[in-house]
Amino acid sequence: MEKPERLIDENGRRVDGRRFDELRPIKMEIGILDKSDGSAYVEFGGTKVIAAVFGPREAHPRHLALPDRAILNCRYHMTSFSVEERKPLGMTRREVELSKVIREALETVTFLEEFPRASIDVYIEVIQADGGTRTTGLTAASLALADAGIPMADLVAAVAVGKVDGQLVLDLCDVEDKYGEADMPVAMAPRFNSIVLLQLNGRMTPEEFRKGLALAQKGVSEIYRLQREALKKKFSSVPPMES
16 A cells, blocks of 8 residues: 555545544444353554454463463454455464453453453454454454443443544544554543553654543544444343233
8 A cells, every 4th residue: 555645635634535533434233243151343544353252251360270260262353355465374473462451341340250260252353454453353352241241330432543644633543543643542441531551652742642632532532432322322222021
């Protein structure tokens, strides 16, 4: 993919026509897989992710079990066909790192102490990548955990803020991610206004960092609203139990 001459035009429009503070079109669906305990499908523009949760179930091998809480395992993986140039099979160093980062973010909101000696397995599959795969994956994993009935203090909503042509922008697409000057993924538990993930690739001034964080909070609040609507759409249609 060649770099466009300009990433932001004279009218302040980005390569995909959005303004600096606009999210890409978002789609969320809960309970898409029959064989898992919980699942979710999330689209952020051209980025498409499926997340599945299995558990809580007995930890295997047993010597890894913890007496006071469950083990949360997380696997973030990009399919070979998710990018323009075919990705090799297996886990890359980046995928191993992001699996750890996503797990640590989810651990902050999940009541693992409710399930001693158990394990909860989270699988995140990126089936099409167009920027923001870690934030889309984390958003989907949070929904899948909720769909599985795992008790959580809050959902996790995530989005990336970046600097493109010297301008701060919300929710980077692939071109902006590749050719921008900075990329800052942010994940929050909105109910507590708590940041559970914050990374920065590139450079921002202290003032740009503060403005970028405020821009991320704006995006997170909208994503959180869509998460709640997706959950409500599924569970409000569940018939009441007979007495």
